[in-house]
Amino acid sequence: MLTTLDDTIKDNIQHALEEAKKSHQSVIVSRIKEVDAIDPLHFFSSGEESWLGERFFWSTPTDDYTMVGLGNELVLENHLDNSERFREIEKEWKRLNKRVVSDHHKIIGTGPLLFGGFSFDPLKEKSSIWDAFSEAKFVLPTIMLTATNNKSYITINKLITPYDKLETCIQHFEQFVGENQNYHLDCEKGNEFASIELKTTEWVEAVQKATADIHKNEMDKVVLAREVHLEFTEKIDPYQLVGRLQKEQPTSFIFGFENGMQYFIGATPERLVKKKENQVLSTCLAGSIKRGTTTYEDNVLGQQLLQDDKNLNEHNIVVKMIKEVFKDCCYDVEVPNDPALLKIKNIQHLYTPVKGFAKEDQTLLSLVEKLHPTPALGGFPQVKAIEKIRELEPMHRGWYAAPIGWLDYEDNGEFVVAIRSGLIEGNKAALFAGCGIVAESDPKSEYFETRIKLKPMLSALGGVENE
Ligand SMILES: C=C(O[C@H]1C=CC=C(C(=O)O)[C@@H]1O)C(=O)O
Numbered sequence: 001m002l003t004t005l006d007d008t009i010k011d012n013i014q015h016a017l018e019e020a021k022k023s024h025q026s027v028i029v030s031r032i033k034e035v036d037a038i039d040p041l042h043f044f045s046s047g048e049e050s051w052l053g054e055r056f057f058w059s060t061p062t063d064d065y066t067m068v069g070l071g072n073e074l075v076l077e078n079h080l081d082n083s084e085r086f087r088e089i090e091k092e093w094k095r096l097n098k099r100v101v102s103d104h105h106k107i108i109g110t111g112p113l114l115f116g117g118f119s120f121d122p123l124k125e126k127s128s129i130w131d132a133f134s135e136a137k138f139v140l141p142t143i144m145l146t147a148t149n150n151k152s153y154i155t156i157n158k159l160i161t162p163y164d165k166l167e168t169c170i171q172h173f174e175q176f177v178g179e180n181q182n183y184h185l186d187c188e189k190g191n192e193f194a195s196i197e198l199k200t201t202e203w204v205e206a207v208q209k210a211t212a213d214i215h216k217n218e219m220d221k222v223v224l225a226r227e228v229h230l231e232f233t234e235k236i237d238p239y240q241l242v243g244r245l246q247k248e249q250p251t252s253f254i255f256g257f258e259n260g261m262q263y264f265i266g267a268t269p270e271r272l273v274k275k276k277e278n279q280v281l282s283t284c285l286a287g288s289i290k291r292g293t294t295t296y297e298d299n300v301l302g303q304q305l306l307q308d309d310k311n312l313n314e315h316n317i318v319v320k321m322i323k324e325v326f327k328d329c330c331y332d333v334e335v336p337n338d339p340a341l342l343k344i345k346n347i348q349h350l351y352t353p354v355k356g357f358a359k360e361d362q363t364l365l366s367l368v369e370k371l372h373p374t375p376a377l378g379g380f381p382q383v384k385a386i387e388k389i390r391e392l393e394p395m396h397r398g399w400y401a402a403p404i405g406w407l408d409y410e411d412n413g414e415f416v417v418a419i420r421s422g423l424i425e426g427n428k429a430a431l432f433a434g435c436g437i438v439a440e441s442d443p444k445s446e447y448f449e450t451r452i453k454l455k456p457m458l459s460a461l462g463g464v465e466n467e
């Protein structure tokens with residue numbers, strides 16, 4: 001991929017090694033190079049032999065960034081509770097020195113960066129399918145492709161420890177010189193499956209119980225999720241799944257995180273927070289209705305959603321909370337007075353963007369910590385809602401509905417909430433979907449809403465549930 005290894009990188013490795021020995025701390029050396037266009041999916045697939053279980057995929061709806069990481073050059077992981085887990089990742093990331101060598105002006109989304117995520121609730125008892133997922137796990141990829149603005153860049157990272165040898169470090173960068181691409185993309189469907197909806201009766205009862213508790217003024221809103229398990233005749237290929245999600249859900253964020261033999265994958269429409277220098281952006285997305293089969297029906301449904309008290313209530317609770325966090329942490333906060341519609345392939349949502357400029361002491365992870373979980377995933381008041389979820393929800397969320405994304409060494413990055421997602425292992429998939437429960441919720445329509453929300457993953461896996 002790199003044509004030559006120039007002297008600048010060798011000098012940097014030498015200096016990093018000296019620095020590491022002197023400070024007894026590891027130093028990251030990154031080499032960034034612009035390359036001819038590479039198909040991100042092909043790149044992802046190319047890592048199967050050498051880096052199976054250590055790959056990630058990320059693409060944004062506006063296509064401003066596609067990033068694919070191969071290999072875990074460094075893993076930052078912890079099992080701490082609530083705010084501690086965010087702070088620990090930030091502290092460890094800041095502690096590492098970073099040296100960047102680049103043949104162009106630095107582009108955001110290239111160079112040393114972490115990709116990873118958090119669990120939804122560290123205090124919920126673990127269940128077996130999520131055993132291998134920690135409360136926080138981030139990786140620095142060994143090699144990463146970034147496609148942005150019609151250009152492609154390759155970053156190669158090396159963690160240089162005080163005990164490393166110069167030659168071995170140089171070889172690390174040399175191994176990627178002149179490698180060729182030759183991959184085959186086969187997105188054909190045809191993997192048969194059987195599906196089991198888990199604890200449906202319990203879930204409907206939980207919704208009834210939650211509405212009763214809301215009527216008793218215990219809280220205003222709680223989001224309850226359920227789980228569907230699928231078993232296929234053949235092994236599920238994460239590469240094909242990501243490819244289909246990208247094709248079928250172009251207006252969503254596509255994420256894939258390999259964790260050993262498990263893959264956590266999804267196509268979420270919901271950004272939690274994006275930070276570019278000090279500009280910060282969040283999205284309030286809550287309140288849903290199906291898509292129409294004709295343009296006319298679709299518009300009627302959209303107008304109905306914009307005027308529906310139950311859905312407006314569900315949505316406004318989210319806007320209020322995110323606005324409050326922004327007012328605390330940012331200046332020049334902008335929030336439209338009324339929601340707009342966000343139409344994605346299978347569903348329409350109420351949507352309100354929130355913008356601001358981060359105050360000096362605010363970092364991307366401090367914002368993630370303050371926002372998670374917004375009432376679009378948790379409820380309101382936050383603490384009460386999380387307790388209710390622990391008590392009523394008949395499943396373990398793991399990383400579902402939690403923040404997943406990336407951050408670089410200058411505190412730029414983006415996190416989404418991992419909904420419309422599934423945990424894949426071998427020929428099995430567990431899919432998750434939830435709904436905002438408010439006083440006016442009807443269990444049957446909420447159940448129907450979860451079925452719509454399962455469609456993106458079901459369809460990408462090769463079949464859509466019958467209605
Ligand atoms: C919790 C989910 O969706 C949230 C995001 C958008 C709309 C929602 C709703 O209308 O209930 C949910 O709050 C999910 O997809 O699993």
Ligand SMILES: [Mg+2]
Binds near residue numbers: 287288
């Ligand atoms: Mg809803």
